[in-house]
Amino acid sequence: xxxxxxxxxxxxxxxxxxxxxxxxxxxxxxxxxxxxxxxxxxxxxxxxxxxxxxxxxxxxxxxxxxxxxxxxxxxxxxxxxxxxxxxxxxxxxxxxxxxxxxxxxxxxxxxxxxxxxxxxxxxxxxxxxxxxxxxxxxxxxxxxxxxxxxxxxxxxxxxxxxxxxxxxxxxxxxxxxxxxxxxxxxxxxxxxxxxxxxxxxxxxxxxxxxxxxxxxxxxxxxxxxxxxxxxxxxxxxxxxxxxxxxxxxxxxxxxxxxxxxxxxxxxxxxxxxxxxxxxxxxxxxxxxxxxxxxxxxxxxxxxxxxxxxxxxxxxxxxxxxxxxxxxxxxxxxxxxxxxx
Amino acid sequence: xxxxxxxxxxxxxxxxxxxxxxxxxxxxxxxxxxxxxxxxxxxxxxxxxxxxxxxxxxxxxxxxxxxxxxxxxxxxxxxxxxxxxxxxxxxxxxxxxxxxxxxxxxxxxxxxxxxxxxxxxxxxxxxxxxxxxxxxxxxxxxxxxxxxxxxxxxxxxxxxxxxxxxxxxxxxxxxxxxxxxxxxxxxxxxxxxxxxxxxxxxxxxxxxxxxxxxxxxxxxxxxxxxxxxxxxxxxxxxxxxxxxxxxxxxxxxxxxxxxxxxxxxxxxxxxxxxxxxxxxxxxxxxxxxxxxxxxxxxxxxxxxxxxxxxxxxxxxxxxxxxxxxxxxxxxxxxxxxxxxxxxxxxxxxxxxxxxxxxxxxxxxxxxxxxxxxxxxxxxxxxxxxxxxxxxxxxxxxxxxxxxxxxxxxxxxxxxxxxxxxxxxxxxxxxxxxxxxxxxxxxxxxxxxxxxxxxxxxxxxxxxxxxxxxxxxxxxxxxxx
Numbered sequence: 089x090x091x092x093x094x095x096x097x098x099x100x101x102x103x104x105x106x107x108x109x110x111x112x113x114x115x116x117x118x119x120x121x122x123x124x125x126x127x128x129x130x131x132x133x134x135x136x137x138x139x140x141x142x143x144x145x146x147x148x149x150x151x152x153x154x155x156x157x158x159x160x161x162x163x164x165x166x167x168x169x170x171x172x173x174x175x176x177x178x179x180x181x182x183x184x185x186x187x188x189x190x191x192x193x194x195x196x197x198x199x200x201x202x203x204x205x206x207x208x209x210x211x212x213x214x215x216x217x218x219x220x221x222x223x224x225x226x227x228x229x230x231x232x233x234x235x236x237x238x239x240x241x242x243x244x245x246x247x248x249x250x251x252x253x254x255x256x257x258x259x260x261x262x263x264x265x266x267x268x269x270x271x272x273x274x275x276x277x278x279x280x281x282x283x284x285x286x287x288x289x290x291x292x293x294x295x296x297x298x299x300x301x302x303x304x305x306x307x308x309x310x311x312x313x314x315x316x317x318x319x320x321x322x323x324x325x326x327x328x329x330x331x332x333x334x335x336x337x338x339x340x341x342x343x344x345x346x347x348x349x350x351x352x353x354x355x356x357x358x359x360x361x362x363x364x365x366x367x368x369x370x371x372x373x374x375x376x377x378x379x380x381x382x383x384x385x386x387x388x389x390x391x392x393x394x395x396x397x398x399x400x401x402x403x404x405x406x407x408x409x410x411x412x413x414x415x416x417x418x419x420x421x422x423x424x425x426x427x428x
Numbered sequence: 429x430x431x432x433x434x435x436x437x438x439x440x441x442x443x444x445x446x447x448x449x450x451x452x453x454x455x456x457x458x459x460x461x462x463x464x465x466x467x468x469x470x471x472x473x474x475x476x477x478x479x480x481x482x483x484x485x486x487x488x489x490x491x492x493x494x495x496x497x498x499x500x501x502x503x504x505x506x507x508x509x510x511x512x513x514x515x516x517x518x519x520x521x522x523x524x525x526x527x528x529x530x531x532x533x534x535x536x537x538x539x540x541x542x543x544x545x546x547x548x549x550x551x552x553x554x555x556x557x558x559x560x561x562x563x564x565x566x567x568x569x570x571x572x573x574x575x576x577x578x579x580x581x582x583x584x585x586x587x588x589x590x591x592x593x594x595x596x597x598x599x600x601x602x603x604x605x606x607x608x609x610x611x612x613x614x615x616x617x618x619x620x621x622x623x624x625x626x627x628x629x630x631x632x633x634x635x636x637x638x639x640x641x642x643x644x645x646x647x648x649x650x651x652x653x654x655x656x657x658x659x660x661x662x663x664x665x666x667x668x669x670x671x672x673x674x675x676x677x678x679x680x681x682x683x684x685x686x687x688x689x690x691x692x693x694x695x696x697x698x699x700x701x702x703x704x705x706x707x708x709x710x711x712x713x714x715x716x717x718x719x720x721x722x723x724x725x726x727x728x729x730x731x732x733x734x735x736x737x738x739x740x741x742x743x744x745x746x747x748x749x750x751x752x753x754x755x756x757x758x759x760x761x762x763x764x765x766x767x768x769x770x771x772x773x774x775x776x777x778x779x780x781x782x783x784x785x786x787x788x789x790x791x792x793x794x795x796x797x798x799x800x801x802x803x804x805x806x807x808x809x810x811x812x813x814x815x816x817x818x819x820x821x822x823x824x825x826x827x828x829x830x831x832x833x834x835x836x837x838x839x840x841x842x843x844x845x846x847x848x849x850x851x852x853x854x855x856x857x858x859x860x861x862x863x864x865x866x867x868x869x870x871x872x873x874x875x876x877x878x879x880x881x882x883x884x885x886x887x888x889x890x891x892x893x894x895x896x897x898x899x900x901x902x903x904x905x906x907x908x
Contacts, residue, residue, distance in 0.1 A: 337496065341504045381514055382507075390517050413503055 114139045116195065117188035118169060119149070122180050134188050135177075137169055144177065163354055167228055168300070170200030170244055174325050176354040181327065201247040202230060204271045205256070207239040211267035215239050216312060218259060218268055220305025225255055229304065232358060233276055234321035240275045281320060283425045288368040289319055289361050290375050291420040293409040296355030299323075303399050304358060307408070310395065311362065314378050316371075320361035320425050326352050334423060337416065342382070347404040359424040372414045379410045441774070448781070455788060462795050469802055501838075508845065515852065522859075525866075532870055536877065543881050547888075554892060 120135045133155055134147040144164060146156035156177070164175050173184045187193035205222070207215050219229065222243055227250070231242035243252075252270065259268050294307055312318065326334070331352040338345045364371040380387035380394025384406050387397035399407035411417045523531070560566055 337499045337503055339500075341500050341507065381510070386514050386518065389521060390514060412506065413499060416499065 116166075116169065116192040118184050118192065119186045119188050120146075120175075120182040121185050122182050132185075133182070135169075135182065135184075137164070137166065139166060142166075146177070165300075168355070170196055170228075170230075173230070174355065176350075179328070179350060179353075181325075181353060198248055199246045200244050202242055202244045202273070203247060203252055204273055204275060205241045205243060205268055206271045206275060207241070207268050208266060209237070211263045212237065212239060213312065214263055214267075214309075215318075216305045216307070216309025218263070218305070219308060220302075221255070221259055223302035223305055226250055229299070229323070230356075231276060232321065232323040234281065234318065235275065235278050236281055238275075239321070240271065240278075242273065242276070280322075283320060283361070283421070285319055285363055286361075286418045286421050288371060288417075289363045289421050290372045290411045290417040291409075291424060292360040292362055292375060292379075293352075293424075294358040294360070295351060295405065295407060295409065296357045297351065297401070297405045298399055298407050299358060300355055301399075303407075307395060307399060308358075308360070310398075311360070311378065315364055315366050316362040316375065316378075317365050318360055319363055320421075321358065322425070323356050323358050324424065324428060325356045328353050330428065334420070337413075344382075344403050348409070351404050352409075361421050361425055372411050372417045375410050376412065379408050382406055455792065459788075459792065459795070462792075462799055465799065466795075466802070469806065528866065532873075536874075539874075539877070539881075543885075547885075550888070550892075 116137045116139070118135045118137070120133050122131050122133065123129075124131050132149045134149055136145040136147070136158075137143075138145070138158070142160065142162070142165065143158050144156065144161045145154070145158040147153070148155040161177060164177060168175050169184060171184055171186060175182050175184070187196055205218075207218050211218065218239075219241065222229065222241065225245075227243040227245040229241055230244045231240075233240050256268055256270060260266065292311065294304055298304065298307065308318075328349065331349045332339075335345060335348055335352070338348065342348075362371065362375060364374045367374060377391075378395060380391035380396040382396070383403050384396045384400030385402075387394050387400065391397055395408050396406045401407075411420050560570075
């Protein structure tokens with residue numbers, strides 16, 4: 089069976105070997121930190137991940153007692169666990185600060201190596217396909233930012249099993265020489281582009297569950313193919329107060345408000361500032377139409393080609409958030425690209 | 429001692445000073461009050477400003493909250509309208525009963541046509557088969573071909589069977605040979621093990637015999653050794669007994685000598701003690717006499733000293749009286765000079781106090797003037813504030829009335845929306861129940877039609893199969 093990104097016209101050979109079945113009861117241990125807002129303290133825990141059944145366990149390092157008994161938590165997988173990664177366990181945002189034992193360190197330092205790629209020039213128009221190619225090759229996108237006419241991507245994965253240079257060569261053979269180049273992490277410290285055309289633009293927030301599922305590239309490609317121009321783009325990890333503040337207009341209006349807050353804080357999402365080239369004044373409504381109904385089930389029946397119909401799972405995990413009220417477009421864009 | 433004289437002057441001066449003091453304290457108190465009032469004014473101004481800032485902040489917050497409420501209301505309206513539209517679109521997507529009936533009819537017709545086609549095809553095949561069976565030359569050729577194929581297949585089967593038998597025979601032979609080889613090997617191994625066990629038993633027996641002999645020898649040697657040891661112990665005990673008797677005799681002799689020496693020493697000691705007691709008694713009597721003499725001489729010396737002291741005191745008293753008289757005359761002169769000096773100092777102090785009083789009055793007048801100005805300003809501000817508050821209250825009441833009206837309207841809208849939603853839900857439930865019943869009915873209808881068609885088909889097939897088996901029996905009988 090062909091990989092799903094083959095439909096975009098890429099012919100990239102799969103370089104990663106097939107994944108081996110995990111050993112019985114292999115466990116990885118990490119040191120994670122949680123900022124306790126009530127006590128204004130950073131608390132440290134040991135998080136243990138069992139690969140055999142994907143269960144989690146947490147141990148309080150200060151009080152020397154079990155904090156969370158071993159339990160199934162489908163929201164956290166092996167791919168989310170790497171140094172610097174942020175995961176959410178039962179409404180607590182935990183930051184992985186280090187590996188707790190040498191075995192885990194030896195496995196994950198090999199598995200979670202980070203490299204940076206920059207999509208340049210004309211290839212920006214095909215950035216969705218590039219992102220999808222990286223995702224399909226086993227990389228996790230840990231950082232993303234649209235700089236001055238370039239898209240910088242931090243890719244985390246097992247560089248010993250994936251030949252990054254070969255992958256770049258194959259992408260460049262499709263998009264032209266120099267379309268995607270390797271760079272250092274310094275590119276993320278470059279000045280961010282100025283936020284402009286706020287009044288005519290709208291916000292599209294690709295939810296964390298979609299980013300985790302590796303659907304970011306396909307969605308960006310579909311959005312750009314539907315007549316929208318990306319003015320600004322960045323990867324964001326929302327804290328609980330930020331998510332509550334951002335979604336405050338939905339509080340008391342939609343019953344899924346609390347679940348949306350929970351979902352937005354569960355990982356990294358991608359925010360896009362978009363404008364519709366054909367009808368800039370109707371950008372917000374055009375994007376709403378592209379996103380479809382809030383409920384993917386309704387969208388499947390009424391708007392089968394919408395983003396929520398194709399990539400949404402349920403009312404909470406409905407793939408994307410887009411600005412609903414036309415006058416809220418500038419507010420939401422301003423919140424993500426100026427205030428945050 | 430202070431000189432007597434002019435007590436009225438001092439009392440009057442003291443009273444005047446006290447009155448001045450009271451007046452001064454009154455001024456000070458009034459100044460303090462003025463200062464306190466001024467401080468209160470300043471602090472109150474800060475409080476007022478702070479309150480105004482808070483009110484401004486609260487008004488901004490309220491404005492934000494109102495804007496948020498407006499946005500929420502708009503969003504709710506928009507989402508509600510959208511939901512209604514989706515509902516309508518979904519309902520329009522759902523099949524109408526007529527459409528459903530037409531679809532089911534077309535489906536039934538399609539199934540019927542399909543069955544009919546199948547039946548026609550089967551009939552055609554059967555006719556063809558019938559024709560083939562009715563065609564004698566074809567049947568003859570066919571039977572010959574079948575016979576040839578059957579013969580060939582039988583020959584092949586016999587060959588295969590013979591090959592299998594041969595292979596089985598060969599395997600059995602190989603297994604027999606292997607079994608025999610194994611049996612011989614086992615027999616040889618058992619014989620060797622028996623021989624080895626016998627040799628081992630003999631070696632064990634020899635070793636045990638040798639150990640028993642050595643044990644007997646060692647026990648005899650131990651018995652001899654113990655007897656020798658008992659003899660040696662007896663000799664040893666005899667020698668020790670004699671030694672103990674010698675030691676006891678020596679000890680008794682030493683004790684007797686020591687007692688004798690002790691008696692001698694005690695006797696000498698008693699004699700020395702009686703001599704020393706007599707000497708000490710004589711010395712005590714001599715010391716007592718000397719002490720009594722010394723006390724008598726001391727008493728005589730004290731009487732003489734007391735008399736000399738009385739004489740000295742009298743002389744001192746006379747001299748003191750002379751001196752006091754001289755001092756009294758000198759102090760009267762000093763009191764006159766002191767009074768002159770005090771008057772001069774009092775005048776000077778009065779002048780200073782007058783200057784100070786003048787300055788205080790000037791300051792007080794200034795403070796009172798400023799205070800008056802502040803109070804006037806304050807009164808004006810209070811008037812302005814009161815007018816503003818009255819206006820704000822009127823505005824607030826208007827706003828409150830408007831908010832209450834909006835709230836009532838919202839509540840009414842919410843109630844209407846809930847009623848609509850519940851009606852909508854009930855309709856959906858009824859529709860769903862109807863659809864479910866219709867689906868079950870359709871399924872039952874389809875199943876019964878299918879069962880009927882299946883039964884007809886099975887009957888026809890059974891007939892044909894019976895015919896076929898009959899013809900096959902014919903073939904069999906022809907073959908044999």
